[in-house]
Amino acid sequence: MMYRSLTRQQVAETLRTTIATQQGTVVTRTSEVTNATNAGTVAQAALTTATSTDTAARARVTSAQTALTTAQKNLTKAVAKKKPKSTAAALTKARNAVTAATRTLTLRKTEAGQTATSLTAAQLNVRTATGTLATAIANRDAAAAAVVVTQQKLAVLPTAYALATQAKAISRDVVTQSRTGFTTADTTQVYGITVNRNVAYAFKRMLDDARANGVTLSGGGFRTRERQIELRKSNGCPDVWTAPSSSCRVPTAVPGRSLHELGMAIDITQNGKTLSRNTTGFKWLSAHAAAYGFINLPSEPWHWSITGS
Ligand SMILES: [Zn+2]
Numbered sequence: 001m002m003y004r005s006l007t008r009q010q011v012a013e014t015l016r017t018t019i020a021t022q023q024g025t026v027v028t029r030t031s032e033v034t035n036a037t038n039a040g041t042v043a044q045a046a047l048t049t050a051t052s053t054d055t056a057a058r059a060r061v062t063s064a065q066t067a068l069t070t071a072q073k074n075l076t077k078a079v080a081k082k083k084p085k086s087t088a089a090a091l092t093k094a095r096n097a098v099t100a101a102t103r104t105l106t107l108r109k110t111e112a113g114q115t116a117t118s119l120t121a122a123q124l125n126v127r128t129a130t131g132t133l134a135t136a137i138a139n140r141d142a143a144a145a146a147v148v149v150t151q152q153k154l155a156v157l158p159t160a161y162a163l164a165t166q167a168k169a170i171s172r173d174v175v176t177q178s179r180t181g182f183t184t185a186d187t188t189q190v191y192g193i194t195v196n197r198n199v200a201y202a203f204k205r206m207l208d209d210a211r212a213n214g215v216t217l218s219g220g221g222f223r224t225r226e227r228q229i230e231l232r233k234s235n236g237c238p239d240v241w242t243a244p245s246s247s248c249r250v251p252t253a254v255p256g257r258s259l260h261e262l263g264m265a266i267d268i269t270q271n272g273k274t275l276s277r278n279t280t281g282f283k284w285l286s287a288h289a290a291a292y293g294f295i296n297l298p299s300e301p302w303h304w305s306i307t308g309s
Contacts, residue, residue, distance in 0.1 A: 009291065015154040022147045029140035036133040043122070043129040050122035054115040057108070064108040068101035164290050171293060171306040174198060178262050187222050187263045194222035196263035199293070199306055203266065206285075206292040215284040217270055219302070222263035228255040251299060265305035266294075275302040 075094040081087055158166075178186070178196065187194050190204045203221075210217050223231075232240045236249035245251045252258075259265035267274065270281035282301050289295065295308030 012154060012157055015150055015157075019147060019150045019154070022143065022150060026140065026143045026147060029136065029143045033133070033136040033140050036129065036136040040126070040129040040133050043125040047119075047122040047126050050115070050119045054112070054119045057112040057115040061105070061108045061112045064101065064105040068098070068105050071097040071101040167290075167293055168295070168307060175259065175262065175264060175307055178264070182262055184222075184224075190221075191218065193219055193266060194263055195266065196222070199264055202292045203294070206289060206294060209288065209292075210281070210284050213284060215270070215280050217268050217275075217281050217285075218272075219266045219268040219275075221260065221266040223258075223260045225255050225261055228253070228258055228261055246299070259305040259307065259309065264307075265303060267300075267302045268304055269302070277301045 071094070075091075075098050078087070078090045078094040081090065178198065186197055188197050188200045189195075190200050191207060193203075195203050207217055229240055231252050232248065232255065235252040237243050237245075237252055238247055241254060243254075245253050253260075255261070260267075268281060268285065269275060270279050273279075275281050275285075285294070285296065285304060289304055293306050294304045295306070297303040297305065297308055
């Protein structure tokens with residue numbers, strides 16, 4: 001029975017494709033984290049510069065303030081002096097000093113206003129960069145977690161061996177059930193080969209896929225009880241009904257026991273010849289037939305059935 005085997009392959013293939021896509025997303029998200037980290041470093045450096053520039057500007061305001069206070073005190077002293085000869089020149093000089101100091105203070109305050117604005121902007125940039133980095137890290141972690149989830153799904157898929165064992169057990173049940181009430185109406189044709197309807201789909205898929213790989217297979221499937229009896233005679237079995245298959249010149253199952261009588265065994269041919277071990281057909285089937293639910297009877301390289309008997 002092929003269903004689970006093929007389903008596993010398809011599911012595994014889909015999951016691997018998903019993992020590849022998700023890993024691509026992780027790469028993208030990781031580069032976004034790198035970009036955000038770099039942007040954060042740049043913003044932090046700009047904030048450091050803006051902070052020291054603003055500190056220096058405020059120090060210059062304080063200096064200008066002090067200079068103005070000094071100039072105003074000097075003017076007050078000059079006004080208080082009463083010596084007429086020197087008073088006029090000293091007063092003019094003191095007034096000019098106050099005017100200059102006032103102008104300098106105004107200039108320094110304007111400069112400090114600008115550096116304060118720059119500092120606020122730099123602080124905002126750092127906060128934005130920090131937020132962007134946090135989002136980028138969360139996105140990258142989510143992408144990495146998604147990969148792990150898919151990898152776990154892939155890991156818990158049943159192994160091909162476990163599925164083959166299950167399939168073999170199911171196939172044995174199918175054979176047992178099919179022996180009761182079997183008629184030729186239970187058979188159908190696949191490329192001229194008569195097989196049981198239960199295996200026709202898997203068998204056709206197997207031949208189609210082999211041909212797609214450059215291996216064209218044919219063969220003989222269903223045979224009647226009468227034909228099996230004839231074969232027992234013509235293949236030199238010691239008797240028709242009891243002698244073991246191996247005692248015949250060509251191994252031939254006792255009538256009623258051959259899976260050919262249910263259309264669930266096929267004797268495969270390639271290029272008109274019965275399959276032997278050194279053919280491309282045998283090698284292809286050895287590698288792939290299990291996926292379609294077909295197993296070889298080791299003593300007969302041409303004989304492939306759903307239970308291997
Ligand atoms: Zn056979």
